[in-house]
Amino acid sequence: MRVGLDIGGTKVDAVAVDDRGRPVERMRVPSGFGPVAVIETAATAVAGISALTGVPVNRFDSVGIGIPGMVNRASGRVDHAVNLGIEHLELGAELIDRLGIDVRIENDVRAAALGASNSLGGHGTMAYLNVGSGMAAAIVMDGRLWTGGTGIASEIGHLPVDPAGVLCGCGQRGCLETVASGFGVARQWHAGDPLPVRSVFDAADAGDPKASRIRAGLAEGIASAVRTLVLTVDADTVVIGGGVSRIGQPLLADIQGVLTRWGREAPFLGRLDLPGRVQLLTEGSPVAAIGAALIER
Structure with missing residues (x-):
């Protein structure tokens, strides 16, 4: 099972998906503003999905995040996410340390494209x-x-x-x-x-x-x-x-x-x-x- 987060300016949409990419649980939490708040909000959303599914956080295969701004997919770095108050943030590294599992970061539009393709x-x-x-x-x-x-x-x-x-x-x-x-x-x-x-x-x-x-x-x-x-x-x-x-x-x-x-x-x-x-x-x-x-x- 994987977790996906769509981090926007007002909310974080979080889902757990099975091995076919089908959502099995979903929740929303308000998004934070600034680097510290964004990290805290992401961790809270993952913990919430863990509670809904009954799967411990460290047993998820991965956490993926779609977020606005310029995203370095290889390093997990996010730059210029203005609506979230982020100028530079090593989001992937911060959440790997926090959650202890693989974290993958992508631009929110590209994440949405993957989801739309999956639905088709x-x-x-x-x-x-x-x-x-x-x-x-x-x-x-x-x-x-x-x-x-x-x-x-x-x-x-x-x-x-x-x-x-x-x-x-x-x-x-x-x-x-x-x-x-x-x-x-x-x-x-x-x-x-x-x-x-x-x-x-x-x-x-x-x-x-x-x-x-x-x-x-x-x-x-x-x-x-x-x-x-x-x-x-x-x-x-x-x-x-x-x-x-x-x-x-x-x-x-x-x-x-x-x-x-x-x-x-x-x-x-x-x-x-x-x-x-x-x-x-x-x-x-x-x-x-x-x-x-x-x-x-």
Whole structure:
């Protein structure tokens, strides 16, 4: 049995999975802020799963952790996890000392990709597209992450699509995530709106022309990401997750509508059945925690 933790800015989702990657127990605890609090929270979550399963901590095969920021998978070091108050943290080493078992660390989006692939059977090529405050993606081939030569494969949010666009945090102009993300929507919509994407969809449904333009731009941007992922790695399935995906079927219908239109305009794209390759992550599914449990050395 393995344990997986998805450490986010507000909560830690923890699961125990069996040898087929199926969750057998799940719990949530509030996440901490700062290096010491994050270590304590992770240890508390593992202890909680131990109590639920009746398995002593030192009898688990491994603990896997999905966490935001820059992750050195080999060393277990986490850098620049801003929402958790972490600048530099040797998380893997700290938890190995604390728990006495193997600990594996991965970026949270890649962990979620592993979990999503597992839910689909772990065969073929799957791309996980996370559309939250920003945009990121990860690719899984036959159940294994593909990260490229230096680990930046599928950094799709930083593909420039408008050379004259706004300045992105990465230093380029007009990156995809400046339009197709929660941040991109918030930049264009009412300042201070606590739920800008939901607000845009509601206003567009009510006939607001500005909201309709922003909504259409969001769909086109996400559709562009889907098209790129299919054309570069021939993803059989593109699973869309992240906070923006919680809009649900209206968002999916918009994206598929754009892809369908492109397929009519370009027979080459039409033959690829782009709309049929896209699906939304099931809301509430603990895929990031499950994927964390499945991390291999």
